[in-house]
Amino acid sequence: MTNHDASELAVRTEDLWKIYEQEPTDVVAVAGLSLDIERGDFVAMAGPSGSGKTTVLNLLGGLTQASRGRIWIGNEELSALDGKQLARLRLEQIGFVFQAYNLLPVLSALENAEFTLLLRGVPADERHARVMELFEEIGLGELADRRPGKLSGGQQQRVAVARAVVGNPALVLADEPTANLDSATSTALLDIMERLNRELETTFIFSTHDPRVMERARRLITLVDGRVEQDERRAPARLGA
Ligand SMILES: Nc1ncnc2c1ncn2[C@@H]1O[C@H](COP(=O)(O)OP(=O)(O)O)[C@@H](O)[C@H]1O
Ligand SMILES: [Mg+2]
Numbered sequence: 229m230t231n232h233d234a235s236e237l238a239v240r241t242e243d244l245w246k247i248y249e250q251e252p253t254d255v256v257a258v259a260g261l262s263l264d265i266e267r268g269d270f271v272a273m274a275g276p277s278g279s280g281k282t283t284v285l286n287l288l289g290g291l292t293q294a295s296r297g298r299i300w301i302g303n304e305e306l307s308a309l310d311g312k313q314l315a316r317l318r319l320e321q322i323g324f325v326f327q328a329y330n331l332l333p334v335l336s337a338l339e340n341a342e343f344t345l346l347l348r349g350v351p352a353d354e355r356h357a358r359v360m361e362l363f364e365e366i367g368l369g370e371l372a373d374r375r376p377g378k379l380s381g382g383q384q385q386r387v388a389v390a391r392a393v394v395g396n397p398a399l400v401l402a403d404e405p406t407a408n409l410d411s412a413t414s415t416a417l418l419d420i421m422e423r424l425n426r427e428l429e430t431t432f433i434f435s436t437h438d439p440r441v442m443e444r445a446r447r448l449i450t451l452v453d454g455r456v457e458q459d460e461r462r463a464p465a466r467l468g469a
Pocket of ligand 1: 248256257278282284
């Protein structure tokens with residue numbers, strides 16, 4: 229580490245590469261990314277389709293292995309962890325919102341959203357109370373018993389966001405979390421994300437194409453061809469900082 233206090237960082241990457249080997253030519257999805265994300269920041273990643281946003285989020289979440297380079301989540305270096313340690317880090321510290329939601333079709337909205345709490349051994353009544361409080365806030369209160377197949381895309385996306393944040397992880401990684409939402413619902417989701425960010429200092433990193441989402445970010449990182457083209461600080465990393 230250099231002269232930074234690692235504990236102030238939620239995420240650090242050092243010369244991070246992801247190269248997909250394929251014929252006729254390899255695809256360089258992430259090209260030497262060195263990035264420091266401060267704890268408690270609210271960061272949007274923009275950039276054209278194919279610029280590497282999803283790959284970066286997958287790398288930070290430990291879902292994809294880097295070709296080269298290093299990643300720290302807080303003080304933990306991802307590549308130094310074994311499978312079990314990585315699974316625990318993910319369970320305890322990272323909430324992930326996938327672009328394709330990844331909800332389990334046989335579980336209700338409530339059961340999907342409470343899943344990480346279940347894995348952590350939180351008792352059922354507390355799990356339900358925490359999920360339902362969030363559901364009410366994002367307009368899913370009436371839909372808690374429905375399975376994903378009976379929900380619209382936007383409703384499924386809200387369930388996926390609730391699942392990611394309900395355990396109050398230190399870091400939330402969200403891949404285009406508002407892509408299928410109308411503007412009122414997008415606003416409600418962003419309000420919740422901002423509240424968690426403010427009250428619990430949850431660090432958010434989300435990819436987006438949505439100008440309304442970019443507007444509310446405190447730091448806007450634009451990727452092109454797997455590199456940072458622009459890195460714009462728009463407000464202090466923490467409110468009141
Ligand atoms: N599993 C994969 N195999 C091969 N190429 C991939 C894979 N995933 C992504 N890519 C390529 O990596 C580049 C970055 O993709 P991605 O991270 O999905 O970008 P974005 O999310 O910004 O649209 C693209 O050229 C894409 O085609
Ligand atoms: Mg993507």
